[in-house]
Amino acid sequence: MSDPANKLPIGIFDSGVGGLTVYRALHDRLPNERFIYLGDTARVPYGTKSLATVERYAIENSEFLASLGIKMLVVACNTASALALPAIRAKIGIEVVGVIGPGGRRAVEVTSGRERPVIGVIATEATVSSGAYQAAIQRASATAEVIQQGCPLFVPLAEEGWTREPETYSIAERYLARIRESRPDALVLGCTHYPILRDVIQSTIGEDVQLIDSGEATADEVVALLAELGLADPDEVGGSRRLCDDLDHFFVTDAAERFANVAERFLGTTPSKLEAIEVYGLDQVKGGSVIK
Ligand code: DGL
Secondary structure (H helix, E strand, C coil), X not given: CCCCHHHCCEEEEECCCCCHHHHHHHHHHCCCCCEEEEECCCCCCCCCCCHHHXXXXXXXXXXXXXXXXXXXXXXXXXXXXXXXXXXXXXXXXCEEEECHHHHHHHHHHHCCCCCCCXXXXXXXXXXXXXXXHHHXXXXXXXXXXEEEEECXXXXXXXXXXXXXXXXXXXXXXXXXXXXXXXXXXXXXXXXXXXXXXXHHHHHHHCCCCEEEEHXXXXXXXXXXXXXXXXXXXXCCCCCCCCCCCCCCEXXXXXXXXXXXXXXXXXXXXXXXXXXXXXXXXXXXXXXXXXXX
16 A cells, blocks of 8 residues: 555755755754655756756656655755746646745745835846746735845855855855845845855845845745645654654765765765666656665
C-alpha cells in the first residue's frame, strides 16, 4: 500500500545552491517533515535567462520531483517563481508554493503602519523585469511604492563566501544607493542568495530599513498551508533533527562536490544524501552517482 499523502516528503527546487536558505527556513519550522531538494546546478543561473527557458527548466525540475512522490512543491528560486508558477501549476497536480507572493505580503505586513509605504526589491534581472514582486506587493497594498534593482553580482559573491570583503561593500553601495535615496521602509531580499549577504545589505541600506527574507516568509506560509490541507506529518521524528541529515535527500544536475562545499558555507554542514542526476525530460532521467 502506498504512503498516505501526509507521510510524503516536501519537494523543493532551486536553480542551484541558493535555495538552501529556503530549505533551512522550512527545516527549522518543520522538524517532522522530510525534504527532497533539487538544485539545477548544470543550468544555473536562471536570473539572466528568458521566460521560455526558465519555464522549460522549471517544468522539468517539477516533473522530476513529482515523479519521486511529494505532497507539496516549494519553488525556492525567485526567478522561477516569478516567471514559471502558472506553467508549473498547469503541469503537476500537487500544491505549488512560490516565494514571491509570501515575500510581497510580508513586506506589506511589516510596513502596515505607513499610509504610503516605500518598499525596495532587490532580485535577479529576470525577476525585476517580470514585475512579479511589484504586482504581489501592490495586490496587498494599493498605495505602496515599489522600487526595484537587479543585483546580479550578489549571487557569485554569496557563493564565494565574500560576506564581509570591501569589494562586496562597494558593489552593494553601487546597487543600493538609488533605493536608499528613496528612503524605503522595507527591502525585500528577492533572490535565494541574498540572505547570505544580509549584514552587508543591512548596513548599506541603513539599519532602520526592515529586511524581508522571502524564504522565511514562504516557510511560514507553508507551515500554515500544510495544516490547512491536512498534509502535516502527524508523527514526531524520534531524536533530534539536523540540517542535511539522512531524512532529507538532495539532488543536483551537475557538480555535486561544489554543491557540497557551498552547502557547508551556507548551512555549516553538507548533505548526507547527495546524488547527481539529469532532469531533461522524465523519460531521460538517469540515476546518478552517489558521492557521499
Ligand atoms: N535562485 C535564483 C533566484 O532566487 C538566483 C540564482 C540564479 O540566477 O539562478 O532568483
